[in-house]
Amino acid sequence: MHLQRSVLGLLGGAVALLLIGVVMAVAASRQPETTYPTGTPEATVADFVRLIEVGKLDEAYALTDIAGLTRERFDEQFDPAFTGDSSRRVTLVRTNVNRDAATVVVAISTLSDSDSIDVSEYTNRQTYRLRRENDRWLITGPSYLGL
Secondary structure, X not given: OXXXXXXXXXXXXXXXXXXXXXXXXXXXXXXOOOXXXXXXXXXXXXXXXXXXXXXXXXXXXXXXXXXXXXXXXXXXXXXXXXXXXXXXXXXXXXXXXXXOEEEEEEEEEEEEEOOOOOEEEEEEEEEEEEEEEOXXXXXXXXXXXXX
8 A cells, every 4th residue: 555655646746747847848848039229230141040040031141141052052051941841049149349350150940749759959050141221221141051
């Protein structure tokens, strides 16, 4: 009888921990998206990433001025058909602004779930270079986009 109560207690504790984890994950996913002041390098990068995520490639491409990046190449790299079933979280790491040039470093965490059991997350850092032109910031790098 004592053994049954111990096993039930352990099972109940495990279920409680699982439920707490689920509640925390749901709460974290409902955090409001960070916004940046209009006209800043951070806002430009955030808009660029957001536009790509929702498939508005025309608007995202308009934020770039990368040597060698044709519209066709841009569409190939960001074709929504190849983005898969994943969600992304973009976190600002740092910004450096020097007059009309800036770099914005972000960490992009991708949560991919191929099925309900196999969930994986990976994070990579991306450095965007920007140039201010006519009072607006344009993304000029990373250079691999234009190759």
